[in-house]
Structure formats: C-alpha cells, structure tokens
Amino acid sequence: MIFNLMKDVPWMFVIAGIIWLFVAIVFFKKLFQKNNSFVAKYKLLLIVIPIAVIATLIDIWIFIYYIPTHFKKHTTEQIASLAVADVTDELNQIPNTDTLQINHSIKRKDTLTNKLAAANSTAKIYTTNKASIRFFSSTPTEDIEATNTNAVSSFNKLTGEIRFVALIKGFQFENELMQDHFNTAEYMNSDSFPKSEFKGNVLNMKEVDFTKNGTYPVMVSGLLTIHGITHTISAQGSILINNGKISTKSVFKVNHYNYGITTNEIADKLEITVTATYN
16 A cells, blocks of 8 residues: 555655755755854855755656646546546457456446446547447358447547447357358457457548537548558548437448458458447
C-alpha cells in the first residue's frame, strides 16, 4: 500500500526536495564555520540559493507543461478514451491458444463496457460491445458469409474518431466445418492473430447535425489490421441520428491478399459490412 502511495507522489516534489536538501546541507555546513564576516561565511550559500530557486521554477514549469499527468486533470472525453483503451488492452492480452481465456475475455468485455457508461454519460464518446461485422464472399463455387455481433466499438462525437475491435473466433458461420476451417492457419490463423482492429476518423464531421434526425453520408479513413498486417483504408459510410441515438454503417471491400491470406477458395475481394448502435 505504501509503495502504491509513493508511486502517486509527483516526481516534481521529489526533484524539488533534492534541490533544497542540497541547499540545507550547504547551510548547516557553513553554519558551524567560524568566520567573522557574514559575506565570507555565507558566500557560497548566497550563490546556491538563487540557483536552487531557478532550478525549482524550471522543475515546476517542466512538469506542468510537458508532464501534465500529475497536474492537469483529464477531461471527460479523455477519461472515456482511456476507459475504451482498457477494453482494447483486455483483448490484446488474450492468450493466443487458450479458448477458455478468450471466452472469459468476452465476458470481461461486457463488464468493462458497463463501467464505461458512467464516463460516457457526460462525455462525447459513445461505446458499444454489440457492433456487427459481416463479411461476404461470392464465387462460382459457393457463397461464404459470416457475422460477428460482439465487436467492441467507440465513437467520439467531437473529434470523429471511431474504433472497432473484434475477436476472429467470434465470427459465426452456418456451417460449423467452415467455421473451423476459417480459423486455421491457412485462413485467419486466429490462434496467432486473435483479433482484428480498425482505428480511424470520420473526415466530414461538420456535415453531421447530431441535433436533427436523419441519415448523414460520411467518409471514414484509418488503419485496418487483419491477420497481423495493417493498411490504410478509406470507405464511405453513414451516420444515423434517431432521437439522440447514434448508429453507424459502412460497406466496403477488402482484398484478402493484402493481408497475407493467400487462399484462392474465396473471392479476391471480400465485402465487409460494419454496423453499430452506440449507447
């Protein structure tokens, strides 16, 4: 407990304490010297004190302007962003080969999302753990379709930042054998790459009126990570406002060869549909 408290002590005070401890040592050292002249006795101290004052002011200035975590309180938007990051971190810590731990993480994700509600109630960041990601492949041989309805997503109403995280093993197929095949090393290799993620921004946020019901076309650009490979993508989408409720949708295509998935049993370009209704 004492250790945790010490970690919270701002280093600014530690540095300032060291500076003035040095001044105190100089003072007491000179105090016992037998000199008749005050200037002769405390000459070094008269030099050290102004230097210590300047060093302390520099110390305070550095910590206030360059290390703001000790003094500047996070805004509600930043608090919510940090909370959303916790959900992503939870997914990042999933063991690659432990299915039980993956299932546990999904349950843990629900708990973390509930904790976000308090921060999000006053912030401009909206979240959901029920976003839907569907992919569709059409070939002359067969059509392949799968949907993940447990993706985590956050949307910043002020900045337009939007994020999605989905567990690969969360995609559901009608054919169980196809689902098993989907997770093998030949396809998604979900043991080695357990999640996919998108981090991007809505580029034309000024055109969205959150006070008026309607469907607003938007353009989104960001980084899409699949199979451990990240590429920048851009896609058209829409934001639906319905009595204050925010929903998003985007349909775009992804070339699986760009992400190191080399099978020729599916279409070169997969149609991806992403939808989310935020709390």
